[in-house]
Amino acid sequence: MTETFRPDARTPRGFIDKRAADLRAERRIIEAVSAVYERYGFERLDTGAFEYADALGKFLPDSDRPNEGVFALQDDDEQWMALRYDLTAPLARFSAQFWETLPKPFRRYAFGPVWRNEKPGPGRFREFIQCDADTVGSSRPEADAEMIAMMAEGLEAVGLPQGQAVVKINNRKLLNGLLTTVGVQSEPQRLAVLRAVDKLDRLGADGVRYLLGEGRKDESGAFTPGAKLNAGAAERVLAFLGAGREDRGATLSNLADVIGGSVEGDEGLADLAKIDAALTRMGVDHDRAAFDPSIVRGLEYYTGAVFEAELLLETRDEHGHAVRFGSVGGGGRYDDLVARFTGERQPATGFSFGVSRLAAALRAAGREAASDVRGPVVVIVFDPQAMGEYFAVAAELRAAGIAAEVYLGGSGMKAQMKYADRRLSPAAVILGGDEIAAGTVTIKDLDLGRALAAGITDNRQWREDRPGQATVPRAELVASVRRIVDAVS
């Protein structure tokens, strides 16, 4: 007794199938953002999906679990390879590998899927698309300013004008200066403070105060241990977080009062002042790009400016509940990434848009009305003997630039009409014995037919009226179909 194995038809968790409408939305975002990058003088670079794991590994969050978080496999020469988890690590590898031959500073952009082997959540997948721009080889704060300007312009280009999304800017040097002045002792304590700071927008000042001190218990009863700062130090951190003002200049001078004095803090302030000046001259004002002391981003990676694109739009899920979308992109200065390969410190700055997240955000905001993808003109197979004629018709239409196909299923005419309907075809071409004998062709405008059907309740009338249908001389086929197709688009 043999039993045939039948696999479950299912997608691995965190992976999704995308159909034409989703892909079109993503492509539109990629094209809009890429055009911005190119206008700023960035060249496109594609690298492979896999990198050697050691080229990615060092910047994983848990260095004691080297391959945690990535999809890794062993090549037949025993070397570990891993799917890229972002586009920056491959750029660091590429820059190190070809440094001598590259124009410096090297400005490149890239887009494509990246993979992270971690628990998926709402709007979080194990495969998603990023669109990334970086400058390697410039330590000027103006290089950071340019990144911020491109983020702001990119948001605009995908349909999120001023007021619907904003770029928030901070500098890790400020945070480091702050940590020094409040007397943070150990690395774990430093990380705990940064994590607490990062949660300001979600938990508010009170929540952060607990996390800076003894810890915080949330509604679910879970306890998050705190950074164990004394009360004075915690208040100092909170004062820093509250230093944002109505424009970038005012925020800067206010921050100087809170943080001024530490060497690193002053450096950070000087960098931000230059970024502010460059942004202003590029026409990027405070409503598009603001200084926000609570922005932290990745803990290990960034060494200077950090920035994050945040959605301000109110979005709702399919049940009508408000959804926080938060960050749709981010980046910053990472001066140590290339040095891993060459030993030579190479200043770099860059950022990514999360294309999948942006697409989801625009959809949730009702911006990307999930408009349906229209199908081709369907040539109905009425008489199998006339197959050659049907393909000639399709070829004529295609030569005229009209998407067309001959129905290749085995069903009758009714099912074929239904097929064309479901494909959202603009028109069906009917060529039966009567038409062939008469040298004519019948063309049905499916949209018009649908509209007329609403007013017909009687079946006999529906059948006799044949709404939206016209029979024309065979020679007028292309012209007639074109009129219908043009009216659709």
Added chain:
RNA sequence: GCCGCCUUAGCUCAGUUGGUUAGAGCGCUAGAUUGUGGCUCUAGAGGUCCUCAGUUCGAACCUGAGAGGUGGUACCA
């Protein structure tokens, strides 16, 4: 990773204190309609009741473990 909730047809969901052939709506396929997508009527197909183990004469239903989903939380290069 931790905590809560959920899992029955393609989809949304009913389901008897544990008792024979597990249901509905929508969708799908087809017929009524010799060459027409809608409407109406009719018929048909479609189910390891998430999986495994246990309790029981008997489990979709009770117990345990696991998987998947979902909502928080942690992490997020």
